[in-house]
Amino acid sequence: MHHACAAELRAILGADGLVEDRSRRTAYECDGLAFERRLPDLVLLPRDTPEAAACMRVLRRHGVPVVPRGAGTGLTGGATPVAGGVVIGTARMRRVLELNVTDRFARVESGLVNADLTRACAPHGLFYAPDPSSQRACTIGGNVANNAGGPHCFRYGNTTRHVLGLVVVTHDGEVLDLSEPDLDPLGYDLVGLLVGSEGMFGLVTEVTLRLTPSPQRVETLLAIFPSLDAACDAVSDVIAQRLEPSALEILDKLTIEAVEASVFAAGYPASAEAVLLIEVEGSDVEVEVNANEIEAILAGRGALELRRAQTEAERARLWAARKGAYGAMGRVAPDLYVTDVVVPRTKLRDLVHRTTEICRERGLKIANVFHAGDGNLHPNISYDRRDADELARVLDAGTRIMEVCIAAGGTLSGEHGIGLEKQQQMRLYFSPEDLAAMELPRHVFDPEGRMNPGKTLPIRACMETRTKPLDEVTR
Numbered sequence: 001m002h003h004a005c006a007a008e009l010r011a012i013l014g015a016d017g018l019v020e021d022r023s024r025r026t027a028y029e030c031d032g033l034a035f036e037r038r039l040p041d042l043v044l045l046p047r048d049t050p051e052a053a054a055c056m057r058v059l060r061r062h063g064v065p066v067v068p069r070g071a072g073t074g075l076t077g078g079a080t081p082v083a084g085g086v087v088i089g090t091a092r093m094r095r096v097l098e099l100n101v102t103d104r105f106a107r108v109e110s111g112l113v114n115a116d117l118t119r120a121c122a123p124h125g126l127f128y129a130p131d132p133s134s135q136r137a138c139t140i141g142g143n144v145a146n147n148a149g150g151p152h153c154f155r156y157g158n159t160t161r162h163v164l165g166l167v168v169v170t171h172d173g174e175v176l177d178l179s180e181p182d183l184d185p186l187g188y189d190l191v192g193l194l195v196g197s198e199g200m201f202g203l204v205t206e207v208t209l210r211l212t213p214s215p216q217r218v219e220t221l222l223a224i225f226p227s228l229d230a231a232c233d234a235v236s237d238v239i240a241q242r243l244e245p246s247a248l249e250i251l252d253k254l255t256i257e258a259v260e261a262s263v264f265a266a267g268y269p270a271s272a273e274a275v276l277l278i279e280v281e282g283s284d285v286e287v288e289v290n291a292n293e294i295e296a297i298l299a300g301r302g303a304l305e306l307r308r309a310q311t312e313a314e315r316a317r318l319w320a321a322r323k324g325a326y327g328a329m330g331r332v333a334p335d336l337y338v339t340d341v342v343v344p345r346t347k348l349r350d351l352v353h354r355t356t357e358i359c360r361e362r363g364l365k366i367a368n369v370f371h372a373g374d375g376n377l378h379p380n381i382s383y384d385r386r387d388a389d390e391l392a393r394v395l396d397a398g399t400r401i402m403e404v405c406i407a408a409g410g411t412l413s414g415e416h417g418i419g420l421e422k423q424q425q426m427r428l429y430f431s432p433e434d435l436a437a438m439e440l441p442r443h444v445f446d447p448e449g450r451m452n453p454g455k456t457l458p459i460r461a462c463m464e465t466r467t468k469p470l471d472e473v474t475r
């Protein structure tokens with residue numbers, strides 16, 4: 001990093017707004033995809049939109065690559081500065097700017113932690129629906145960039161369904177205000193385009209979000225199954241019966257064992273081959289009828305035991321166990337590779353078998369904990385990244401898993417995004433023409449290729465299209 005550039009940034013942010021010290025910068029060299037690392041030249045921590053915009057103008061003048069970062073809980077290497085340059089973190093932008101209870105929206109800074117929004121609006125009988133399992137750490141900006149999901153997105157939809165407006169600082173320091181909560185804005189749906197753009201179109205600094213009324217009643221059911229197959233089949237049956245629980249989550253045996261041996265233990269029986277965690281919400285009558293019907297289906301599929309959480313504390317424990325599952329897997333091996341693929345729900349059972357086989361053939365340990373209602377599989381492979389041979393087998397298994405899921409009619413990601421991890425696999429799903437078309441809006445928002453470079457679109461597609469005039473790409 002050029003001294004003059006660093007000095008200009010220091011003048012904007014003050015010494016405490018920059019992370020310059022090498023040992024402190026190492027905290028920003030990767031996200032949850034631990035085997036891809038690169039130290040950023042500098043980390044910037046602006047306090048608000050004007051500071052972020054001023055930094056972006058300096059960085060543009062000096063031609064420095066920029067990687068936006070929230071909490072770094074991403075699992076695909078999205079916030080890893082592979083091309084060097086600076087990381088702009090949102091850790092000092094965590095305010096709730098407006099809580100409009102009457103019109104049911106909140107305007108927040110992008111560094112706000114997801115769970116803090118629901119905490120802020122709960123006293124008003126409202127909540128923020130998308131609830132990634134990382135919600136106690138991940139930020140709203142990271143959720144927007146990855147179009148995050150979560151257990152309750154089965155009912156409520158991923159982040160994009162809840163974003164009403166954005167304020168974005170573009171690559172050249174312009175502030176793009178798309179924050180009017182207008183029901184039918186004129187022109188293109190730029191907010192829709194920006195959600196899921198993985199930090200490539202600009203730095204999101206403010207977000208206007210839809211708030212949802214808290215349900216009158218919530219019932220949390222736990223079904224214990226003698227096999228993972230039976231749990232998968234029960235999920236298909238519940239959906240086929242047109243029932244609409246708000247969450248349908250499966251944990252397999254290895255995950256249950258890890259959770260029960262950890263601080264997240266919730267009393268899942270260690271002998272179970274699988275558990276299905278289901279939540280039903282609505283009015284009293286609706287919940288009672290739906291819960292009874294679902295329990296009948298679960299029993300019909302051979303559930304060994306059915307439980308309902310009796311208290312709010314019990315419900316919280318069941319969810320803490322589910323949401324703490326990745327952390328608990330740390331007991332199995334030092335590193336965890338969390339894959340994320342979506343498959344047709346009717347094929348869940350077959351694909352769980354196939355992904356397990358793929359890992360076993362390569363001598364790898366696999367556990368499954370997933371958003372079954374959405375067909376969103378997360379085969380989790382435990383490994384040690386210091387073992388080069390094991391890491392190579394993990395990567396090979398990851399690619400094979402994506403191939404079989406796509407061949408079965410699935411897709412590359414349900415919620416974690418593409419980042420670095422699945423960049424090359426984009427070719428499995430998209431044609432060269434599709435990829436070139438995706439490059440066009442990226443070029444519009446970032447003509448110099450400095451915003452989160454080296455992510456999402458396969459490098460060759462980017463390079464080929466960058467070097468051609470735009471009209472040639474569209475031909």
Ligand SMILES: Cc1cc2nc3c(=O)[nH]c(=O)nc-3n(C[C@H](O)[C@H](O)[C@H](O)COP(=O)(O)OP(=O)(O)OC[C@H]3O[C@@H](n4cnc5c(N)ncnc54)[C@H](O)[C@@H]3O)c2cc1C
Nearest residue numbers: 070071072073074078133139141142145148149199204415
């Ligand atoms: C234990 C665990 C459980 C998880 N469970 C889920 C789950 O249930 N559902 C789910 O969807 N994900 C889950 N994740 C993945 C991750 O938490 C989400 O992808 C989350 O949205 C990332 O938020 P973050 O603030 O950590 O973003 P980061 O990891 O910091 O960044 C993610 C991406 O967003 C970009 N970005 C971040 N902030 C901004 C901004 N302000 N403007 C523009 N771009 C930005 C980054 O450049 C990067 O590309 C889980 C992760 C862990 C570790």
